[in-house]
Amino acid sequence: MSNPTTPENPWPVRTVARMIADWINRLGSVWVEGQVTQISARPGTGTAFLTLRDPAADLSISVTCPAEVLRAQVPPLADGARVVLHAKPAYYFNRGTLSLRADEIRAVGVGELLARIERLRRLLAAEGLFDPARKRRPPFLPRTVGLITGRASAAEHDVLVNARARWPAVRFRIENVAVQGALSVPQIVDALSTLDKDGLVDVIVIARGGGSVEDLLPFSDETLCRAVAACRTPVVSAIGHEQDTPLLDHVADVRCSTPTDAGKRIVPDVTEETLRVRQLRDRARRALHGWVDRERRLLESLRSRPVLADPLGPLDRRAEQIATLVGRARRAVRNHVSAERAALDATNARLTTLGPAATLARGYAVVQRVDPAGNSGVLRSIAEAPAGTRLRVRVMDGAVHAVVSGADPPASGGGSGET
Known part of the structure; x- marks a missing residue:
């Protein structure tokens, strides 16, 4: 180099x-x-x-x-x-x-394999991949069921036959893969990714028949378990028999004991659902009839009430009561006005009797002094009217003027003055 x-x-x-x-x-x-x-x-x-x-x-x-x-x-x-x-x-x-x-x-050996599976189980459980809170419920009636299984296997036959027996119109998209051996995990992961990307697939079933620990080892593989946990579509695990529990059963959203059980759980039973719909229809019909009968009785009860049987009668009776009350009110007002008028007349009569005009009408007069300035005042004593004092004498129908020429002393029976 x-x-x-x-x-x-x-x-x-x-x-x-x-x-x-x-x-x-x-x-x-x-x-x-x-x-x-x-x-x-x-x-x-x-x-x-x-x-x-x-x-x-x-x-x-x-x-x-x-x-x-x-x-x-x-x-x-x-x-x-x-x-x-x-x-x-x-x-x-x-x-x-x-x-x-x-x-x-x-x-x-099998013991070592089981020990490794147990260590992986504890690891995945600690990461929360087995948490029930993250598991999703498959749809009630999926549009398409994705099935991952071996080609022409008994597991494929069990799932298809039982699902179509319960719901004949169910649709499947089948991905055949190796379910044991070295190629099984990569093929299952690829098939899982393909079905998860399909927008029509609402649930994915991974199915395999029974086998030994070595045969079922791919379904406890860490890569497969993490791929199932990351899958957006609900996954159903149907591996082996009831006693077989690979790690895939814990990670999947639904665990079925056998492929036959998976075929029964992924779709509803058309016979049971038809019966349930019929029962619900009967219950709805009875509920509707009961409601209509109850409302009809209520309407009949309302129609039989006096206010609806004779709607103008209460108005006429109320009009009569109002007319009676108006008459009573008018009479009461007239009586009160008459009583007050009589009282006023009596008071006026008393005032007239006690007033100065009535006294003047009996012959009495009111004498007033008149000074040069034109001011006047009532004359109460002869001492207030020396000779020459101008007087104004008021009688019933008017007044006369006079001049004092002299005065007479009061007598025993009364006094009189001379003008």
């Missing part, structure tokens, strides 16, 4: 391959876990070949190992078996390929 390459001074392929091989050969050994496929161990050969796949991704790498290492496995390894192997990366110079050279292979 100390000599950089240029278009004028390129490296040959052998140099690049040798440098890559030298760099890879410096790498140490590693423990690798995966699923084995394409196992090849020909009799009479000292080297066995196999492919190690990642169970959660579409990725694989070639592995070589001594044939005796492969033959020592009890039971013999089969395609899809989960293994842990100790290997060193190796670069084959002539072919330009990378592989792993294994010197030890250990099969992952």
